[in-house]
Amino acid sequence: MDRYILASQSPRRRELLHLVLNEYEVIPAQGEEVVRSTDPAEVVKELSCCKAMEVAEKVKPCDGDRIIVIGADTVVAVDGEILGKPADRADAARMIGMIQGREHHVYTGVTVCLIGDTHTESGKMSAEGGILHFSFSEETAVDVFPMNRGEIEGYISLKEPYDKAGAYGIQGAFSIFIRGIRGDYNNVVGLPAARLYHEMAGRGLL
Numbered sequence: 001m002d003r004y005i006l007a008s009q010s011p012r013r014r015e016l017l018h019l020v021l022n023e024y025e026v027i028p029a030q031g032e033e034v035v036r037s038t039d040p041a042e043v044v045k046e047l048s049c050c051k052a053m054e055v056a057e058k059v060k061p062c063d064g065d066r067i068i069v070i071g072a073d074t075v076v077a078v079d080g081e082i083l084g085k086p087a088d089r090a091d092a093a094r095m096i097g098m099i100q101g102r103e104h105h106v107y108t109g110v111t112v113c114l115i116g117d118t119h120t121e122s123g124k125m126s127a128e129g130g131i132l133h134f135s136f137s138e139e140t141a142v143d144v145f146p147m148n149r150g151e152i153e154g155y156i157s158l159k160e161p162y163d164k165a166g167a168y169g170i171q172g173a174f175s176i177f178i179r180g181i182r183g184d185y186n187n188v189v190g191l192p193a194a195r196l197y198h199e200m201a202g203r204g205l206l
Contacts, residue, residue: 001064002205007055007071012171016191017070020200029054029071040077041137044109047073049135052111056131061116068205069113074190076166078104086167092156095167100177101146106166106188110196111135112205124203136199138192140183142170147177 004024006017017024029051037043052071061067076083078098086092098104113133114125125132147155155174161167168174170181170188184192200206 048109048111056113066116092167143179
């Protein structure tokens, strides 16, 4: 029997994971996030790995069962700067000012850990501390309409920007400023569900 765990408390990731899995538990990672890379694609993989491995190290499978832990992290990148969640209103205004009127890139990293009886090809996964795992990142380009000061101030007055990378949610009030995207829309929301499905299915984890 397989037990699936999402190592994130994001309501957006919880909703998107239901596209891949009918049932799963949520155990949010609580530890410190450590990043060595400055490349956004590598940063999100490192962050997702920290989350997934932290939770994977805490759970214990029953005999013959498998536990599959999924961690994810999303950042926005523009002009070589990685934008996480804004610290405050001024930071949110700065971030929106950076992305308005141009294209930027959104990266989501995903790590999947496997604990317990392994009915999978270990060659398709790495091993660390007895835990098999793999990571990948997905990139989506997002183009934003030009925004005037009033539009920026109006948006950052909402609650929406403050728990999201880059200070905006593509699925919320900010959607009226999105000129177009190239890539997976769900990746910008917080989880590339289609890629995750095929990565897991290809390793016998579904």
